[in-house]
Amino acid sequence: MVNIELNPAVETINDEIHLYHFLHDKFISYLNRDPNLKEFVHSYKSRFKDLDHLNEKIQRKNVEDAKLPKNEQLGPIGKDNIKSRITDICGIRILHLHVKQFESIHKTLMAYVRSGELALFEEPKAYTWDPEYAGYFEKLGVKTNLKESFYTSVHYVFKAREDSDITCEVQVRTLFEEVWGEIDHAFNYPHKSESKVIQEQLKVLARVVGAGSRLADSIFELSDAK
Amino acid sequence: MTLYGLTERQLEEIWSEEEDFIVDYQAAKIKYSKEAFDKFHKKNHSIHYLIKPIEDGESDEPSLSEPVHLMNGLDLIPGRLTLHLFENKLSKNWSEAFLGDPQAIRTVTAIRKKCEEYAEKYKYDIVLIDTSPSLSALNKVIISNSDCFIIPCAPDMFSDYGIRNIGSALSVWKKEFETMYSLLSDSKRKYFPESFVKLIGYTVYNAKKRSDAQNDLNIALAHYNYASKIPNTIRNHIPKSCLIGDNYSLFEHSLGSNAVIHGHGTLPTMAQKYRKPMWLVPDDLDLGGDRGTIKGNTGKFYATKNGYHRLALDVLDRLEVL
Numbered sequence: 001m002v003n004i005e006l007n008p009a010v011e012t013i014n015d016e017i018h019l020y021h022f023l024h025d026k027f028i029s030y031l032n033r034d035p036n037l038k039e040f041v042h043s044y045k046s047r048f049k050d051l052d053h054l055n056e057k058i059q060r061k062n063v064e065d066a067k068l069p070k071n072e073q074l075g076p077i078g079k080d081n082i083k084s085r086i087t088d089i090c091g092i093r094i095l096h097l098h099v100k101q102f103e104s105i106h107k108t109l110m111a112y113v114r115s116g117e118l119a120l121f122e123e124p125k126a127y128t129w130d131p132e133y134a135g136y137f138e139k140l141g142v143k144t145n146l147k148e149s150f151y152t153s154v155h156y157v158f159k160a161r162e163d164s165d166i167t168c169e170v171q172v173r174t175l176f177e178e179v180w181g182e183i184d185h186a187f188n189y190p191h192k193s194e195s196k197v198i199q200e201q202l203k204v205l206a207r208v209v210g211a212g213s214r215l216a217d218s219i220f221e222l223s224d225a226k
Numbered sequence: 227m228t229l230y231g232l233t234e235r236q237l238e239e240i241w242s243e244e245e246d247f248i249v250d251y252q253a254a255k256i257k258y259s260k261e262a263f264d265k266f267h268k269k270n271h272s273i274h275y276l277i278k279p280i281e282d283g284e285s286d287e288p289s290l291s292e293p294v295h296l297m298n299g300l301d302l303i304p305g306r307l308t309l310h311l312f313e314n315k316l317s318k319n320w321s322e323a324f325l326g327d328p329q330a331i332r333t334v335t336a337i338r339k340k341c342e343e344y345a346e347k348y349k350y351d352i353v354l355i356d357t358s359p360s361l362s363a364l365n366k367v368i369i370s371n372s373d374c375f376i377i378p379c380a381p382d383m384f385s386d387y388g389i390r391n392i393g394s395a396l397s398v399w400k401k402e403f404e405t406m407y408s409l410l411s412d413s414k415r416k417y418f419p420e421s422f423v424k425l426i427g428y429t430v431y432n433a434k435k436r437s438d439a440q441n442d443l444n445i446a447l448a449h450y451n452y453a454s455k456i457p458n459t460i461r462n463h464i465p466k467s468c469l470i471g472d473n474y475s476l477f478e479h480s481l482g483s484n485a486v487i488h489g490h491g492t493l494p495t496m497a498q499k500y501r502k503p504m505w506l507v508p509d510d511l512d513l514g515g516d517r518g519t520i521k522g523n524t525g526k527f528y529a530t531k532n533g534y535h536r537l538a539l540d541v542l543d544r545l546e547v548l
Contacts, residue, residue, distance in 0.1 A: 022409050026325040116411035117326060160409040 009082040010054050013089055019166045020048065020090045027092055027118075027158065027168055036108040040101040042175060046092040057086065060190070087121055087157045088169035095175050098216040099133060102154065105172055106140055109156065121157035121167050128152045130210060150206035151184065152177040176216065180209040227356040230498050231294060231302040240304055244275040248308050251278045270294045272306035273340070280336040281315045283329055290347055296501075301348060305356070312336075313364040320363065324406050326414055335417040338371040352545070359388070361395045369423055370399045374470070374548050376481065376541070377428040379456060381449035386459050389428075393463030396423075400465065424470045426544040428456060429537065430480040430487040443484055453480070453487065470547050481544075482537030486530075493527060496520060505531035 013020075024046060031037050031044050049057070058077045065073050077085045096105060112118040126137035126144040129152065134144040142154060153173040160166050173181065184202055187193040228237060243266070246254035255263060271291040279286050293301035315333055322330035332339075341353040355372065357365045369375050377392065379385035400422050407415060430453050434446040441450045460469070460477045470476060480487050490504065496516065497504045507513075508524040520527065 019405065019408065022324050022405065026409065029322075029325045029327065116413060161411065164408060166408075 007055050007058070008079040009058060009077055010051055012079040012082055013054065013086075014051055016166065017048070017051075017089075019160070020168070023158070023160045023166050023168045024048070024090045024092065026160070027170065030112065031092075031094065034108060036104055040096055040104045040108075042095045042097050044092060044094045046090070049086075049089050049091070054086070054089075056190075058082070061085070083165040083167065084121075087167040090168040092168060092170045093178070094170065094172045095178050096172070097175060098220050099136065099174055099213060100217055100220065102137075102172060103140055106142065106154070109170075113158075116161070119159045119162040119164070121159050124154055124156045126154045129206070132214075149184075150180065150203065150210075153181065174213055174216070176209045176213040180206050228302065228304045231296050231501055232304060233501070237304060240270055240272060241306060243269070244271055247275055247278055248306070248311070251282045252284050264289075267291055270304070272304045273337070274306035274309050274312060276303065276340055277312060277336045280332055281312045290343060293344065293348065301350070303344070309364065313362060316367060317363045324409060326410055328414075331410075331414055331417055334367050335371060337368055338419070339417065361391060366395070366399055370403050371419060372423050373419060374424050374426045374545070376426060379428050379430050379453075379480075381430055381433045381445070381453040381487075383452065386452060386455055389456065389459045390463045393460075393465065396468050397465050400468065422468065424468050424548060425460070425464055425477075426470050426541065426548060427476060427481040428460065429482070430456070430484070432489040433487045435488040443487060445487065456480075470544060476544065476547070482533065482540040485533035485536040485540075490526075490530060493523075493530065496527075503531070503534070505529075505534075 028044070028046065031041055062076045065075070074085065075081075094105065096102065106124075109118070113120055124142050126134070126142045127147045128134050128137065128144060129147050129150045131146070133152070134146055137144045137154065153171045156170040156172070158168050158170060180202075183205060187195075187198050187202065193199065232240075246257075258266060267287060267289065268291060270293070276291060293303050295301050319327070319330035319333040323334045337355070341355070344350060345353055355368055357368055377385075377389060379389070403418070403422060407418065410418075433443065433449040433453055435444060436446050437444060439445055439447065439450065441447070441454075443450055443453060445453065457474065457478050461474050493504045493507075496507050499516070500507050500510045500513070502510060505528050508520050508527045513520055
């Protein structure tokens with residue numbers, strides 16, 4: 001058990017955790033009430049980072065940072081920079097049925113940003129290993145990272161306001177992608193599994209899930225075309 | 227305060243005519259033709275009627291009802307005992323306002339908005355809200371959304387503890403409003419005042435006057451013991467950020483340099499009966515059976531004027547500081 005009182009950075013978060021809760025509740029109220037989001041969001045889940053484990057994450061990130069070339073290092077995480085360096089104290093995951101629904105979800109979320117009801121901490125990023133989907137996200141103006149790890153999701157980091165430093169990470173992905181993501185997470189987080197078999201099987205599962213995603217899209221596209 | 231401006235009969239007429247609107251605003255409104263409603267709406271109404279569309283989630287009326295005109299430069303919006311219904315709605319909406327829900331923010335800021343609309347239309351310099359002596363949800367939003375407030379204190383133990391309670395409530399309310407404010411978009415922040423409410427002073431009332439008293443306030447010792455504690459209680463219990471001025475000097479004495487601390491006996495009862503300030507009561511032409519009593523005490527009635535003017539001037543000076 002980590003004593004959070006010993007770490008001033010964690011204490012900073014602990015002192016303002018109620019603000020993270022309010023931002024979480026505000027976002028959830030959009031998911032529950034906005035007619036567009038209600039139509040396209042299949043389900044969602046959310047979690048707050050366990051502050052006892054936050055200290056471990058800080059240490060892990062500091063070790064990773066120290067290994068970087070000097071000019072790429074961001075420096076150790078402390079009470080003054082924790083809110084900008086760890087932006088997933090509050091995390092919400094939005095699941096939808098097929099990829100093409102993402103466009104409506106994305107546009108609705110960005111409309112909240114344009115009206116000032118939410119602000120972006122950083123530009124949204126799409127992670128995908130599939131070049132076809134990469135093209136789709138790019139077309140919607142979402143910067144895309146082609147990942148070797150088969151991880152697929154679009155990440156947003158929202159703030160309550162432009163001048164706020166309270167953030168909430170929102171991940172948007174399909175139900176198929178969720179299946180792969182959850183299984184991968186079970187074996188590779190926080191420490192990557194050293195089993196070659198597991199890593200190989202995860203790659204196979206990614207292809208099965210990828211085919212499922214593509215098939216779902218195709219079914220809905222054909223149905224719309226009728 | 228309403229009964230100092232209206233007769234019971236006048237108040238009952240206002241209350242009974244708007245009764246159906248208090249039950250269900252829209253259902254009552256549709257019973258009227260447009261012309262009839264416009265005429266009805268223009269008449270004097272209570273504050274509850276005015277904010278009822280907001281309580282019911284209906285759109286607000288584009289025009290304001292006439293305030294009750296009391297005298298040159300002084301108008302009144304009557305109170306209404308059913309305001310607890312609005313308070314219920316307020317309590318339900320409170321947590322939603324933190325999430326930026328438009329209807330909740332509209333409810334939380336309804337009374338301030340109404341005050342601003344009246345002040346703009348009727349060119350009022352000051353809107354004075356007479357609240358009940360409690361720290362209820364309704365008073366929380368009324369006080370927190372005001373620019374300033376005054377604490378009237380009887381010289382007794384309850385006022386001493388009352389100030390302590392106000393102090394701790396203010397700390398909590400300020401934190402809540404700051405939290406809410408930190409999450410709201412610019413477009414929603416404009417419904418709230420720019421800075422949190424400040425205490426501009428206190429006024430002791432009903433202290434027993436004793437010309438032979440061995441204290442600077444000339445009041446009975448039992449009352450002096452409590453009245454003299456108030457400055458310290460304010461200093462120790464009201465957050466410094468909720469007080470006007472750079473130091474505590476404005477809170478060393480009751481407003482108007484202790485001008486109105488003494489009890490006035492039955493004079494306020496007569497003022498209420500004739501709906502006039504105490505110093506104007508003897509000049510009322512229709513005193514009926516009270517004529518002898520009032521005329522015999524004319525000097526006492528007139529003498530109240532100076533103290534209340536000093537109190538009012540002190541309030542104006544403090545508003546300048548604000």
